[in-house]
Amino acid sequence: MLYISLIALLAWAVPAEAGGYDNPGFLTSHLVSGGPPKDGIPALTNPNFVDPERIAYLREDDLVMGLVFDGDVRAYPHNIGWWNEIINDQFTDRSVAVTLCPLTGTGLVFDATGADGMQIEFGVSGLLINSNLVMYDRRDGSTLYPQMIYTAINGGDLGAQLELLPVIETTWGMWKKMYPNTTVVEAGTGWERYAGERPVYTERSYENYPYISARLGDYRTSNDYLIFLPSTADIDPRFEIKDMVLGLCLGKDTKAYPFNAMPDGAVINDVIDAQNIAVVYAAESHTAIAYFSELGGRVLNFYAVEPEGNLPVEFVDVETGSRWNMLGSAIEGPLAGQQLKQVPSYNSMWFAWAAYWPDTNVWSGEGILDVPVLVDTAVEETPLRPQTFALGQNFPNPFNPETRIHYQLPADGFVRLVVYNSGGQVVRRLVDGVRRSGLHIARWNGLDEAGQAAASGTYIYRLEMPGEGLREIRSMSLVR
């Protein structure tokens, strides 16, 4: 549901500390003309959907955005987005706006059901901010929504935010494996609005990617050029400008998961704004999906396993041993039949993500459990098989309110894992007893031995096995 909220809600998605976007005037001053005028790029409305065998404009490795509502499975190819950028569409119980900005590689889907239940149509304004599509609301013809922050930046609905819906972005071939019963946009439909005004794009139009320069290469992959340089922040050199990332905005936190950094088949356990999530990544199909990893009040930790089904990633939760597929469905074990809730998120070229979110966190390797573990207690978890002595970096870090610490033991024995403040005083004993060999996870909720909240700051945590003469130390940051 499209819901209208005011400035206070704007702070949810566009925190002031991320770049001052709570000042709409700031963003409107960054508008540039992207080329075509208003509606010069023709948004489609309610196109037809047909079975896959009835279309010829898609290759198996072309990307699509996939939606499933009440068993109605639809694929929206990037090929359509290259030319039309917005598809206004309707399902039985809701309307959606499926949007793709070719210049930032961002595909986002919004609920477009008005308060009266009527479909809200969006059009392409012809304007850009940070190279990114700016949509306009066709009800008044003037309210602008930059796609990547989906918040009105002008007019009477200033600060209103669209509801971002979960979408799976993957290759056409992979989407068909995920949902063999999918339908897909039929070329040349959804043009009624422009009847007689302009040529209708055909299957031939949608076959080829248009943003290619003979001199500078394929826009999607060439780091040699940007047609529109971002203006809200400088180019962030942490990654190449066209590197793809999965971007998440939760609460006031943002985090990017670079495709190039994530191992193929990775399942990443993480915490963003105190919400436990898991990111699943399959490199060949360019698929990154984020799920909330809390189910029924219980936080699940996942590790990847060799897939047995036809999808490239499967994982098992530590807590119950249930097996999950990359669609977030439990397919075996005690939780079989359960479904993880997908986190609304989107893929983006790095330059655009970093321009909108210059203070973004970036995933740097934490949170991958590469060996199976079993839950022992709420505080500490016990391994299945032996490992060497090692103390992992906590994740998330910095953290609030909880962080997890991995450690490995080479043998059964007495273990201490203790948190100290910068003055060397004991803050919390996380482990103090005999543990079996193997991988363990300890959690610290930021409380001291007295149950009081520890202050913001840097803390030292030390793992030791006195009987083996082993010791390792790391630090972490608690942010209140």
Next chain:
Amino acid sequence: MAYFVRIYVYACFALCALCVGDASAGAWTLPQGTVWTKLSYFTQKTDEWYSAHRQWVAGEVLSPGARTRYAFEGRYDSHAAFLELVYGVRDCLDVGVQVPYFAQRYVDQTRDRPLSSTGVGDVRGSVKLRLVQRPLVLSALGAVKAPTGEYRNVDGLIPVGEGQWDVDLGLSAGRSLWPRALYINADLGYRFRRANVAVDRDPGDEWFCSAEAGGRLASRLRMMGKFEMLRGGPAREFGGLANRSQIKRIRYASAVVYFDMDERTALEVGARISLGGRNYPAGTQWIAALTRDWRRTE
């Protein structure tokens, strides 16, 4: 992309507007009862422009105004013709009308077919009132352009210079350097532009100015050199939001040679070379024109 079309048409339009000044030789007015006509033709093919915004090319930041290639192999092939008619109502008062015709084509990789548009543009009426005759000739200029053209907003290919009301006010000053067969002239004006309904945009007002010098090279041969400048403000759209990437600026140098076919008829050819700008095509426009006047005694 389509906005390069608009950029180009700005140039054509600016040229069109400036040609009103050419029609009756700068600040000078026609003798009463004289009809002066001009049919001119302009053509330009270019793959470069003065950028409207910041770009990043091969690791370098290009600022607005940098001369660079159109993205994605963009290329223009543009033709424009202007039919002008000026009548000397009094020795000190001219009125004129101008009708443009555009034929434009733009191709780039982002289009599955070329953009093209052809048709009659907006009609422009002008008036020139000579205020001072000598030694300096000083005239007041005025013009109104009405959105009468047949262009439609087809896939972005609409000349933004076309489609809205414009009102020009300006001054023109000239001086003959007789007995040398030379003259100098300068124009300065301001163009008030109303919103363009077809593209839902107020294109923004602009200043224009020019300075020229000309003279006779031989009995039938004349020459003129000219510097022109157009300096626009930001466009406004979507409820009045200023769009600085629609700021238009251009500087041209022109050289034109006139061949007097007889006392009333002249053929002219020339080139108009861009010197710098912003949000405008770069390169050379080629000009050919035929002028003729008729006096009442005829």
